[in-house]
Amino acid sequence: MNNQAPDRHLPAIMQPEVPKKRRFSPGKAPIVPPGSVTGRSLVWVIAIMGFLSCLTAGAVYMINDSAAAWLRNVATEVTVQVNPEGTPQQVEQRSQDIVNFLTGQIGVRNVELLTLQQSAELVEPWLGQVTAVQDLPFPRLIAVEIDRDNPPDIKTLRAVLTNKFPSAMLDDHRTWQQQIRRVTGSLALGGIVVIVLMAAATIGIIVSAARSAIASNRDIVEVLNFVGADERFIARQFELHFLKLGIKAGIVGAIGAAAVFLLLPVMTEYLSGAATHAEIRRLIGSGRLDLLGYFSLLVVVAAIAGICLITSRFGVRGILNAQNQ
Amino acid sequence: MIRLENLGLRYGLGQEVLRDVSFHLLPGSFHFLTGSSGAGKTSLLKILFMSLKPTRGLAYIFGKNVTRASAEQRAGLRRRVGIVFQDFRLLDHMTTWENVALPLRVHGKRQSEYAEDVTELLKWVGLGERMHAYPPVLSGGEKQRAAIARAVIGKPELLLADEPTGNVDPQMARRLLRLFIELNRLGTSVIIATHDYQLLTQFPAPRLILEHGRLHIHG
Numbered sequence: 001m002n003n004q005a006p007d008r009h010l011p012a013i014m015q016p017e018v019p020k021k022r023r024f025s026p027g028k029a030p031i032v033p034p035g036s037v038t039g040r041s042l043v044w045v046i047a048i049m050g051f052l053s054c055l056t057a058g059a060v061y062m063i064n065d066s067a068a069a070w071l072r073n074v075a076t077e078v079t080v081q082v083n084p085e086g087t088p089q090q091v092e093q094r095s096q097d098i099v100n101f102l103t104g105q106i107g108v109r110n111v112e113l114l115t116l117q118q119s120a121e122l123v124e125p126w127l128g129q130v131t132a133v134q135d136l137p138f139p140r141l142i143a144v145e146i147d148r149d150n151p152p153d154i155k156t157l158r159a160v161l162t163n164k165f166p167s168a169m170l171d172d173h174r175t176w177q178q179q180i181r182r183v184t185g186s187l188a189l190g191g192i193v194v195i196v197l198m199a200a201a202t203i204g205i206i207v208s209a210a211r212s213a214i215a216s217n218r219d220i221v222e223v224l225n226f227v228g229a230d231e232r233f234i235a236r237q238f239e240l241h242f243l244k245l246g247i248k249a250g251i252v253g254a255i256g257a258a259a260v261f262l263l264l265p266v267m268t269e270y271l272s273g274a275a276t277h278a279e280i281r282r283l284i285g286s287g288r289l290d291l292l293g294y295f296s297l298l299v300v301v302a303a304i305a306g307i308c309l310i311t312s313r314f315g316v317r318g319i320l321n322a323q324n325q
Numbered sequence: 326m327i328r329l330e331n332l333g334l335r336y337g338l339g340q341e342v343l344r345d346v347s348f349h350l351l352p353g354s355f356h357f358l359t360g361s362s363g364a365g366k367t368s369l370l371k372i373l374f375m376s377l378k379p380t381r382g383l384a385y386i387f388g389k390n391v392t393r394a395s396a397e398q399r400a401g402l403r404r405r406v407g408i409v410f411q412d413f414r415l416l417d418h419m420t421t422w423e424n425v426a427l428p429l430r431v432h433g434k435r436q437s438e439y440a441e442d443v444t445e446l447l448k449w450v451g452l453g454e455r456m457h458a459y460p461p462v463l464s465g466g467e468k469q470r471a472a473i474a475r476a477v478i479g480k481p482e483l484l485l486a487d488e489p490t491g492n493v494d495p496q497m498a499r500r501l502l503r504l505f506i507e508l509n510r511l512g513t514s515v516i517i518a519t520h521d522y523q524l525l526t527q528f529p530a531p532r533l534i535l536e537h538g539r540l541h542i543h544g
Contacts, residue, residue, distance in 0.1 A: 012445045028436060
């Protein structure tokens with residue numbers, strides 16, 4: 001190497017290094033043009049995936065929320081059934097005795113003997129309106145409210161009660177609670193399976209899109225190779241576009257799903273009668289997502305963006321690696 | 326710097342394009358690579374640039390056997406090499422300035438570090454007024470100068486140029502040759518593939534002559 005004295009007629013890169021002043025810089029275009037990587041149709045496909053995933057996540061959240069509310073209510077109450085053996089007066093007297101017995105027990109907050117009419121209303125959804133209640137052998141029902149902070153030992157209470165009043169049966173709704181848990185668990189699992197399938201489909205779409213993005217930007221990839229860019233640098237030029245695509249499409253999908261959840265109560269009321277609406281409310285609660293529910297939609301958006309980023313990173317690097325072999 | 330031993334290259338099942346090519350180039354050397362059209366100049370440059378693997382023989386670039394180098398190692402070696410292609414290979418969606426700055430951007434430098442150098446180099450190669458123009462509107466000569474500027478902006482240890490003066494007038498050809506010579510004086514090894522006789526006579530450098538796939542060294 002022959003070092004020369006500074007020459008004013010040569011470019012600066014050939015001059016000895018001197019501190020530089022900042023000057024106007026002419027801008028920095030993206031190395032890979034965004035339009036050549038993620039077209040509008042791809043944005044819409046991923047947005048639809050995001051929309052369906054958000055709907056599923058929101059629905060699972062809503063059903064779980066409603067089930068948790070049912071279980072909370074059910075857990076604070078046990079029911080005592082009194083067999084209708086003997087005359088109505090005898091049954092009434094026995095029921096009152098049980099009420100008196102339960103009222104004094106530790107951990108019992110309130111005891112209420114339901115009237116025959118109230119019992120009839122409970123079976124109304126199955127039997128319809130029963131006018132001759134007195135003639136039917138309805139068991140008398142006693143609703144026992146449990147002190148949640150100091151609950152009684154249900155096993156002991158049941159044993160003492162049945163010992164003292166053989167015609168009484170205490171039901172803590174455990175079987176029903178288990179069924180609800182099983183049903184909501186199955187629904188949640190179904191929802192997760194749907195979301196996993198959609199994530200798998202999204203991964204497939206992104207891998208395919210990455211492949212065509214590299215093919216359509218072959219010249220750029222070649223030039224980047226020539227100027228010494230490694231696979232990581234080249235992959236980064238593509239993955240940034242896919243990350244933006246994921247965020248944009250995820251947000252569009254989440255906004256669509258949020259709009260559905262906002263309009264759901266109005267839609268169910270409009271599309272179904274008042275009675276059906278009441279049934280739906282029993283199943284899915286108010287039909288509205290709470291703040292945590294909307295947060296779950298944001299988690300879906302983040303997951304879609306993450307899938308787009310990671311899939312494109314590994315997809316592009318895998319393709320480049322195969323090309324360089 | 327570069328050592329080739331019994332290097333051979335054939336495309337598919339065709340005849341060998343390069344046969345038993347052997348030479349050793351020292352750091353800071355300057356060579357012209359000549360030969361008739363189709364003699365294999367571009368193929369040899371591609372091997373030196375690691376974009377083509379020889380079918381036989383050994384090729385050491387910067388002491389590394391490139392026939393066995395991984396993609397990452399090849400990328401690392403390419404950062405030390407500047408190349409000017411016959412077909413320029415400029416990116417159409419980037420301005421001339423951005424094209425020239427690309428190697429530095431890829432090397433992870435900040436724009437503030439190189440902005441002035443890029444602008445000045447572009448002015449020096451006569452593209453000061455065209456630095457914001459996109460390649461599709463540049464003439465062949467302008468594209469060539471932009472491609473040369475891109476190859477030299479990173480002060481490579483090895484410069485490979487394939488017909489770098491093919492599309493410029495004699496005055497600009499002399500100016501570009503001077504750029505290569507000055508770069509060489511600063512330590513860059515230079516190989517210029519050309520059959521521009523005028524260029525060959527302007528600088529007394531050894532010539533690598535390719536004839537029927539075989540290499541002869543003159544000077």
